[in-house]
Amino acid sequence: MREMMEIWRWVLVFMCICILGWKPSSINAATDPQDVAALKILYTSMNSAPQLTQWSSSSDDPCGQGWKGVTCSGQRVTEIDISNLGLTGNLGYQLQPLSALTILDVSGNNLGGSIPYSLPPNATRLNFASNIFSGNIPYSLNQITSLKYLNISHNQLQNQLGDIFGSLSSLTTLDLSFNSLTGNLPESISSLSSVNTMNLQNNQFTGTIDFLANLPLENLNIENNHFTGWVPEPLKNINLKKDGNSWSSGPAPPPPPGTPPAGRNNRNHKSGGNDTPSSGGGGGGGKSGIGAGGIAGIVISIFVVGGIIAFFLIKRKSRRSSADIEKLDNQPFAPLNSNEVQEMKSIQPPYTINTKTFDTSASINLRPPPIDRHKSFDEDDFSKKPVVVKKTVTAPTNVTSYSIADLQVATGSFSVENLLGEGSFGRVYRAQFSDGKVLAVKKVDASVLPSHLSDDFMEIVSNISRLHHPNVTDLVGYCSEYGQHLLVYEFHKNGSLHDFLHLSDEYSKPLIWNTRVKIALGTARALEYLHEVCSPSIIHKNIKSANILLDAELNPHLSDSGLANFIPNADEALDSSAGSGCSAPEVTMSGQYTLKSDIYSFGVVMLELLSGRKPFDSSKPRSEQSLVRWATPQLHDIDALSKMVDPALKGLYPVKSLSRFADVIALCVQPEPEFRPPMSEVVQALVRLVQRANMSKRTIGTEQGGSQRGENPDTHDNLS
Incomplete structure (x- = not known):
């Protein structure tokens, strides 16, 4: 009996070993489903x-099946x-x-398009070199704080670098050579505290x-820039290559007083704390100490630091005393150093910016101008407002300061005849000046920006x-006078896209298909600029055809x-338009705006362009009132899609172009924000649509639509 029990015990042990030894192999063969999905998209994108x-594209186990170039852990x-394989296509949108x-x-392939905005968040090494990538470097790169090596050399990158390096303190190698990058280097490059190799040659x-x-x-290496x-x-004192630039001759000017000695970190990165610039051995000697020059430098530094500390203490004391005085004067609040706030919140776009210093001597005329109340839409606004006296307001010098008197004359005392429209932030008027120039004046509602926030208004003006x-x-x-806040914009003679699509006009004909694609692409580029070029990113929050x-x-x-x-109370003002059909579902539910909610709203605008319908139309049957809800199920059905198209087009559109346009819409209006693509990918999709569509003049028709409103017969040539 004892022998039988011993035998059974060994049989059970053997069975357990077999089970335990077999089970992990099946588990280890499986690949994480998210990784699988991402690799499938990548594979399809690379043709x-x-x-x-x-x-x-049908397999679910890259790790177990040994996909070429793929390494796994668990x-x-x-x-x-997957370098040097002659691959074509692009990197998709889901890394x-x-x-x-x-x-x-x-690296070493023929991959094109934009570098995806969606990049691996924990990458330490990214190599995109020797391909045909174009466009910008995505701002999302700034979020990969673990990155140590970045190589995007030998591509076709363009435009100015955004401030994308602020969080990349681990980066040791940066190679952007042999592209077409322009503009000044962003200041965030100075945050690359670990970088030892930087190649910027052969750019602009x-x-x-x-x-x-x-x-x-x-x-x-900064050659040929x-x-x-x-x-x-x-x-x-380093391995520097600098030929092919326009360096100044003669001695460099001395640094401003109080500037710390440049290059101190440069000399210490491998010196183990030794401050000597010598590259020789670490042995002693009469020349290895601090020396008289070093002592003198330390003494001077102490004086400089002491002077800076004393300056800020005095400044802080005077600031506190002035704030106390303003409290005694019953001022609503005393803003602290609005110049510094403006600099902290300023935006650095890659386009031409006037960098002149702000004019801090803007005076205010305290004598109210004569007000003509005849036909005035806002006749009580200026008469009942108390005059708020401000000592000084900082003003940017690259825009013009208008007086209320100037704007009253130009708008006919803000008459109804000159009213162009009314939006979430206020009414907009047509203004014609004595020199013949026509501009648009937006009068910001007092509920959005109260009169006591004039300093905030100047900061808003500076940023915009x-x-x-x-x-x-x-x-x-x-204009900032008498508690009023007005913004003066360039005027566009053909009005808004909303009016062009939805208001009947006997003198104009509908937009042709090519023009609709051009409008979508131009708007997408504007959003790409706000989202991915401006730093920090700007959420528009109010994308709609009226804007x-x-x-x-017709650009x-x-x-x-x-x-x-930038307006502090903007979200409350936007609540009124939340039910217009343009807002993303998450905005309607939580009131939270993101870059992705902008993309949803842009998709709604594209739907308007395709269908000619309003985002929400209560005159339609209940099932068709919401444009997104009605259109989304039909976007991938070519027969249903052809019935959705704006009847005003009269069938004059390329079918493939229409289908691809609908595909972009479907991506943008997905209910889940995380699945909507970034604007750079939307732009690339629309550019590809234009390039592939081959919009022949046979389907274009005669571009006479809207000729009374200024439509150009050659607008189809400007699409790409």
């Missing part, structure tokens, strides 16, 4: 290249090296789920390189004046850009 052996993909990926190397960079002097660089100024002394893009309406001027203005050639210009982002 399902046969070079990617074992890759498949169930997670940790490395992808962010690869949260365990540390190395991505796609401008400006100076002064702030590179404090980086721990060992190798710096348009840099100016002087090469800082510390950079002359920095926004410059061909598809963003330019701020021309402002897309059309010029004489789109996005209005109200930056207003909702």
Whole structure:
């Protein structure tokens, strides 16, 4: 009996070993579903290249099946090296789920399009070199704080670098060489506290390189750019290549008083605390100490630091005393150093910016102008407002300061005849000046920006004046008098897209298909600029066809850009438009605006362009009142899609172009924000649509639609 029990005990042990030994193999073979989905999208985006052996759009186990170039740890993909395989296509739009990926190397291929906004969040090494990527470097790169190596050399990148380096303190190698990058280097490059190799050669960079002097660089190549100024002394002691620039001759000017010695970090990155610049051995000697020069430098530094501390103590004391005085005068609040606040919140777009210093001597005329009440839509606004006396207001010099008297004359005392429209922030009037210039004046409602917030208003004006893009309406001027806040914008003769689509006009004909695509692409580029070029990103919060203005050639210009982002009470003002059919579901539910909610609203505008319908129309049957709800199920059905198209087009559109346009809409109006693509991908999709559509003049028709409103017969040539 005892022997039988012993035998059974060994049989059970053997069975347990077999089970335990077999089970993990089946578990380890499975790959994380999110990684699988991301790799499938990547594979499809690269045209399902046969070079990617074992890759498949139907397989679910890259780790277990040994997909070429894919390395795993457990169930997670940790490395992808598919370099030098002659791959074509692009990188898709969904790399962010690869949260365990540390190395991505796609160099030496023929991959194009934009670098995806959605990148692996924990990558340490990204290599996109020697492809045909174009566009901008995505701002999302700033969020990959673990990144140590970035190589995007030998591509076709354009435009100015955004402030994308502020969080990349671990980056050691940066290679942006052989592209077409322009403009000054962003100040955030000075945050690269670990970088030792930087290659910027063969671009079109401008400006100076002064702030590179404090980086721990060992190798710096800036050849063949348009840099100016002087090469800082510390950079002359490293492996520096600088030919092909416009350097200044003669000795460099001395730094401003109080400036810390440049390049101190440069000399310490491998010295173990030794401050000597000598590259020799660490042995002693009469020359290795601090020396008289070092002592003198320390003494001078102490005096400089002491002077700076004394300056700020005095400044703080005077600020506190002035605040106390303002409290005694019953002022609502005393803003602290509005110049510094403006600088902290300023935006650095890549387009031309007037960088002159602000004029702090803007005076206010305290004598109220004569007011003509005849036909005035706002006749009580100026008469009942108390005069709020401000000592000084800072004003940007790249926009014009208007008086209320000037604007009253130009708008006919803000008469009904000159009323262009009314939005979430106030009414807009047509203003014609004595020199013949016509502008648009937005009178910001007092409920949105009360009269005591004049300093905030000047900060808003300063920020908005920095926004410059061909598809963003330019701020021309402002007025801040008698508690009133007015913004003066450029005027666009063809009005808003909403009016063009939805208001009948016997003198105009409907927009043709090519023009509708052009309007969508231009608006998408404006949003891409706000989201991915401006730093920090700007959420528009109020994307709708009424805020897309059309010029004489029917090019789109996005209005109200930056207003909702900078006005303190903007979200409350926008609540009134939450039920208009343009707002994303998450905004309607929680009131929270994001970049993704802008993308949803843009998708609604595209639906308007496709269908000619309003976002919400109570005159329609209940099932068709919400444009998104009615249209979304039909976007992938070509027969249903053709019935959705604006009847005003009369069938004059390429069917493939229509289908691709609908595909972009479907991506933008997805109910889940995380699945909506970034604007850079929307732009690329629309650019590809234009390039592939081959919109022939046979389907274009004669471009006479809207000729009374200024439509250009050659607008289809400007689509790309």
